[in-house]
Amino acid sequence: MDREEQEEASPLFKSWNTWYVLVIGCLLVLILFFYFLTKHFS
Amino acid sequence: MSRPDWIVLVLTLLAMIAYGLYKGRTTRNLDGYFLANRSVPWYMVLLGIMGTQASAVTFLSAPGQAYTDGMRFVQYYFGLPLAMVVLCITFVPVFHRLKVYTAYEFLEQRFDLKTRTLTSFLFLLQRGLSTGISISAPSIILSSILGWDIVWTNIFMGGLLIIYTVTGGAKAVAYTQQLQLIIIFTGMFIAGYMVIHQLPAGVGLTEALHIGGKAGKLNIITTGINEKGFDWNDRYNLFSGIIGGFFLALSYFGTDQSQVGRYLTARSMGESRLGLLMNGLVKVPMQFLILLLGVLVFTFYQFNREPVFFNKSQVDLLEKSKYKDSLVQLEKAYEATEDLRIHTAAPTEAQVQEILKTKAGYRTTIKRWLNDKDVGGEDNDTNYIFLRFVMDYLPKGLIGLLIAVIFLAAWGSIAATLNSLSSCTIVDFHKRFSRPLTEEKEFRLSRIYTFFWGVFCVAVAQLAYNLGNSLIEAVNVLGSLFYGVILGIFLVAFYRKKVGGTAVFISAVITEAGVIVLNILSRKGIVSLSFLWFNVVGAIGVILISEVLQLLIKNNNKAA
Numbered sequence: 001m002d003r004e005e006q007e008e009a010s011p012l013f014k015s016w017n018t019w020y021v022l023v024i025g026c027l028l029v030l031i032l033f034f035y036f037l038t039k040h041f042s
Numbered sequence: 043m044s045r046p047d048w049i050v051l052v053l054t055l056l057a058m059i060a061y062g063l064y065k066g067r068t069t070r071n072l073d074g075y076f077l078a079n080r081s082v083p084w085y086m087v088l089l090g091i092m093g094t095q096a097s098a099v100t101f102l103s104a105p106g107q108a109y110t111d112g113m114r115f116v117q118y119y120f121g122l123p124l125a126m127v128v129l130c131i132t133f134v135p136v137f138h139r140l141k142v143y144t145a146y147e148f149l150e151q152r153f154d155l156k157t158r159t160l161t162s163f164l165f166l167l168q169r170g171l172s173t174g175i176s177i178s179a180p181s182i183i184l185s186s187i188l189g190w191d192i193v194w195t196n197i198f199m200g201g202l203l204i205i206y207t208v209t210g211g212a213k214a215v216a217y218t219q220q221l222q223l224i225i226i227f228t229g230m231f232i233a234g235y236m237v238i239h240q241l242p243a244g245v246g247l248t249e250a251l252h253i254g255g256k257a258g259k260l261n262i263i264t265t266g267i268n269e270k271g272f273d274w275n276d277r278y279n280l281f282s283g284i285i286g287g288f289f290l291a292l293s294y295f296g297t298d299q300s301q302v303g304r305y306l307t308a309r310s311m312g313e314s315r316l317g318l319l320m321n322g323l324v325k326v327p328m329q330f331l332i333l334l335l336g337v338l339v340f341t342f343y344q345f346n347r348e349p350v351f352f353n354k355s356q357v358d359l360l361e362k363s364k365y366k367d368s369l370v371q372l373e374k375a376y377e378a379t380e381d382l383r384i385h386t387a388a389p390t391e392a393q394v395q396e397i398l399k400t401k402a403g404y405r406t407t408i409k410r411w412l413n414d415k416d417v418g419g420e421d422n423d424t425n426y427i428f429l430r431f432v433m434d435y436l437p438k439g440l441i442g443l444l445i446a447v448i449f450l451a452a453w454g455s456i457a458a459t460l461n462s463l464s465s466c467t468i469v470d471f472h473k474r475f476s477r478p479l480t481e482e483k484e485f486r487l488s489r490i491y492t493f494f495w496g497v498f499c500v501a502v503a504q505l506a507y508n509l510g511n512s513l514i515e516a517v518n519v520l521g522s523l524f525y526g527v528i529l530g531i532f533l534v535a536f537y538r539k540k541v542g543g544t545a546v547f548i549s550a551v552i553t554e555a556g557v558i559v560l561n562i563l564s565r566k567g568i569v570s571l572s573f574l575w576f577n578v579v580g581a582i583g584v585i586l587i588s589e590v591l592q593l594l595i596k597n598n599n600k601a602a
Contacts, residue, residue: 009312016315020127023322027123030326031280034116034262041255 043188047442054225054446058218058453059206065217066210072484075211076143076465078307086216087317090304091295092325093219093454098180098199099425101230101332101451106352106427108336112261114278116333118574119326121287125295126322130315132536133296138311143469144462145302145532152535153543155474160547161531162470164554165299166463168524170495173200173459174502175520180448181503183425186355187433188445196503203453204496207460208489212307215457222450229447230335236436237338242345253344254337262330275570286574289581290522293529299462339431345384348401350376351408352423352430359419365411376404456499464491519573523561526580527554533581534588541592549587553580 010016043051069075082090107115142148146165150158177200185195206214238247245253254260266272266279276282295301295318308314350373351357360369383389383397412419432444468488473479479487527550534546557580563569571579 011312011316016130019315019319020130023123023127023319026323027120027326030330031120031263034330037251038260038263041251041260042258 043441043445044438046439047445050439050442051446051449054443055202055449058221058450059202061221062203062206062210062214062218062457066206066214069209069211069213070485071481072143072468072488074213075485075488076303076461076469078211078213078216080307081309082216082307082313083309084313084316084320086220087305087308087313088320088324089220089223090216090307090458091301091317091321092328093223093451094300094304094458095294095325095455096223096226096451097176097455098448098452099176101226101447102180102183102428103425104329104332105336105339106424108259108333109340109427110424112259113330113333113337114261114264116262116326116330117264117278117280117283118287119291119329120280120283121285121289122291122295122325123322124284124288125291126318128292129296129318133532134305134311134314134318136536137302137306138314142306144299144466145297146299146466146470149531149535153546157531157543157547157550158470159474160550161297161528162299162466164524164528165297166466168520169298169300169459169463170498171502172520173456173463173499175506176455176459177452177499177503178506179425180452182507183429184445184448186353187426187429189355192507193504196500199449199452200456200500200503201496203457204460204493207457207496208492211488211492212303212461215454215461216304216307218457219454222454225443226447226451229443230332232440233432233436233444234331234335234338236440237335237342237431240435241342245341245345247338250338250341253341257340259337259340274575275572277572277574282572282574286572286577289529289577290525290574293525293532293577293581294521297525297528297532299466300459303462303465304458336428339428342431342435346435347377347380347384349430350404352426353420354426354430356412356419356421356423357408359417360408360411363411363414363417365414365417369411372404372407376401379404460492460495460499463495464488467491467495519561522573522576522580523557524554524580526557526577527584528580529577530581530584530588534585538585538589541588542595545591545595546584546588548591549584552587553583556583 010019013019013022069078073079104115136148137145140148140151144162146158146162149161177196181192181195181199184190184199185192206218238250241250251260264276264279266276266281272281273279305314305317308317357369360366379397379400383401386393389397409421411417412421429444429448432441436444465488468484468491472487472491473484530553531546531550534541557576560569560571560576560579561573564571564573
């Protein structure tokens with residue numbers, strides 16, 4: 001494995017794609033949570 | 043401010059300068075000065091990115107914005123996580139592979155020199171001006187609340203950090219940002235705790251949210267859709283936040299050297315990516331918490347006497363004007379209304395509405411007086427709400443810490459910007475257009491340019507002194523005039539391989555002129571379009587016009 005590939009290795013997950021899904025998934029969860037807060041407290 | 047507050051403030055600021063000088067003492071060449079020898083771990087990249095984006099205005103204005111307009115401002119950041127993903131896939135690998143100092147170097151390799159020069163020039167222009175406003179915004183507020191001289195406040199806000207930024211470059215910036223954010227978050231958490239602690243017995247966080255919610259402050263998600271359809275002029279809603287916010291964040295983090303310069307300091311491409319992705323995870327919750335602080339302060343004032351106008355210096359101005367006697371009468375009547383509101387147990391809905399209407403009337407009168415040409419006051423006190431609460435209700439020592447938080451937030455953002463302005467000036471202009479320089483001369487010139495930009499930004503801050511209204515938005519609007527076009531150039535570079543330099547250059551000039559005209563029409567009320575959409579218009583405009591121009595150029599060449 002050369003240096004470029006080593007740098008590409010994703011920590012914790014097998015690939016960077018899992019990280020991307022995690023970030024987008026968290027955003028969706030946050031938006032749903034905020035929607036719940038808006039509905040519940042307004 | 044009391045003596046303990048002064049001690050905390052001065053010690054914190056001096057410690058920060060000393061720490062910056064210590065950490066940056068080994069920097070001796072261009073690679074170290076602008077890229078920290080590409081040695082920074084991901085968590086420092088994250089703190090650098092966050093510290094650069096979060097200026098003093100973020101911590102001053104955002105709670106005030108939640109207090110007056112509710113928490114819907116958080117939607118402005120919804121496009122950011124999506125932008126982080128696109129950056130990691132497209133921008134970061136290219137910048138690392140080419141080992142560039144500035145983002146604009148890539149444009150010369152992909153297009154030509156004129157496109158690189160134009161884009162770097164647009165960056166220097168808008169970033170230099172907006173940094174001046176970033177210095178001026180908190181300085182005006184502090185000088186107004188604490189009675190400090192504006193010139194000296196500007197110099198302290200934008201000048202002291204020059205000492206360690208000029209000396210230590212990117213390494214000093216990265217390490218001080220790390221320490222600054224730790225102090226900032228500590229200060230804000232303590233402030234949040236103190237607000238809840240000072241609420242009456244039996245009123246906790248949940249009750250505070252109910253009170254804020256009833257007053258419409260928990261409008262976190264809004265659609266911008268009314269009976270007439272989608273309101274394009276509505277600044278903060280789900281759609282403008284996701285779409286407009288995405289374009290703005292992609293442009294800011296992908297093409298603004300003050301941010302690109304932060305993740306280029308990472309020791310590997312993976313560390314850059316991780317720093318950006320973590321930013322995508324934590325930015326929205328962080329902004330939510332800062333806005334929540336504003337709602338908590340709002341709840342606090344439901345049980346305590348709320349000032350008729352939060353900017354005390356403007357009330358002082360009225361006391362010296364022809365409205366002096368009227369003001370005394372108005373303040374007495376206002377206090378009576380406030381006492382009635384606070385001491386009425388279980389008021390009916392009609393009583394609450396009546397009191398709110400009366401209070402609004404008093405505030406409108408104050409604003410009308412301030413707008414009188416003879417008074418020449420400032421009628422927007424949104425940016426003063428949080429600091430007024432800090433000054434009136436927080437204990438000695440903690441006030442000093444929170445004033446230090448404002449300075450440090452400003453320093454973190456400005457230091458990174460000065461470093462990036464200097465890197466573009468030397469790499470994209472001086473080195474590119476002059477004879478080869480020795481390593482020592484490059485380093486010395488980089489320091490001189492950093493110093494020059496520091497002085498320039500403080501001078502702009504002084505010129506911007508007369509700028510009014512909500513300052514956070516002034517900075518954002520200025521960015522949105524240029525960001526879309528710069529992003530469009532980069533998107534063509536990455537995704538439209540057949541488009542050449544001449545087509546993209548002409549399309550950028552045409553689109554930039556169009557965006558500026560659009561802004562003028564929007565200000566005059568001829569066009570109804572919120573500033574976040576300028577980013578979308580700018581980016582898509584460059585892509586479409588460059589495609590058409592490329593076709594024309596191709597056909598012309600064939601005909602020739």
